[in-house]
Amino acid sequence: MKKVLINFAHPAKSRSKVNKALLKAVTGLEGVTVNDLYANYPDFMIDIEREKQLCEAHDIIIFQHPFYWYSSPAIVKEWMDLVLEHGWAYGSNGKALTGKVILQALSTGGDGSSYQADGYNQFTLKELTSPLQATAKLCGLIWLPPFAVTGVHRGLGTEKTNEYALDYKQTITALRDSLINLEEAKQLERLNTNLNQLIQEH
Template sequence: MENDKNNDLGTTPKKVLVLFAHPSLRRSEVNAPLFKVAQQAEGVTAVDLYAEYPTLHIDIDREQKRLLANDIVIFQFPLYWYSTPSILKEWQDLVLEYGFAYGSQGTALHGKTFMCAISAGGKEEFYKADGYNHFKIRELLHPLEQMSNLVGMRYMAPFSLFGSRTALEDGKVASHTEGYRQLLSALVSDTLDLDVVAKREKVTAANLSTMMKGATS
């Protein structure tokens, strides 16, 4: 949904683009409700890349126009083999062209904000140096962080749900979905403290409130 109304703080609302990638949405217990939240959020343009490009023939001009029209870009996806689903890699390879996103004349994305919203199958404690996966979740996303840096976007810590395989049974989906709604609202209203978020390892539904402007740690 689009929104051009001022928020309660009198600041100009930010425009958020959510690029969603899930190759098997009908089987999704976590990302499907999250994407529905994004579709319903004011000030947010939500795009299901697999639905829009079932043959992976990405419309480069359309995607670049979407980037230009928004202030904040979110990749929403399940973490598959420590990376994104394939369409997001294809999207980066095609859309982030030399002369548009990088190079001496490629400054179109400078000053924008980039963030990931991910679900990970493993438990939170698995994502550390001495854990099952050997790396922190932000470390596993370093290729996306460097992509963001190269094209001049400011990188934010990922909004993360762990243990997604059993999240529904464990009763985590509702609280995480509400956290995502609050995150998107805070991004649009510019009430999220990006200086704080940029320094964190991860953002979760549980710690989001500590990253709002004016919050005390």
């Protein structure tokens, strides 16, 4: 069983609907650690050694957050800037992350259809999350496309939110239990495009 680290980043968790529901669905699962970045570092004073140890102790690293300005809430960038040190994450002696899996789980206000070349957001989510893809390559990580909840601005409603939360739980447990073909997953636009096809029970 693989160990999953969820680096959760929401600056206003008490007002969150989607991310809070998703997080609830995976909290307490065996092999899954939730690391709430804003709760742990309200002053942005990230404990670099603690974060490195957490990464080293897990096989799959997930950044879960709402999509903010086509990116993430600021603490995720701060985390990247501070934790991914030369000689640890990258460089000729920086092999700490090699072979681990990394992905984003994100929610967008915009509809799914707005994230395409002729949509008002112009670019796909896969394109917009390419900075993490490039970072992953430099650090020897295996990058997967984002698990995405879209169309939040229109109001998802309880039923749809619960559906996404169940999908998220299924995805996290499948990653933990190595039930996802990573090569196939890499080709997808979003990890949760067709979960039943992606997850191979055996």
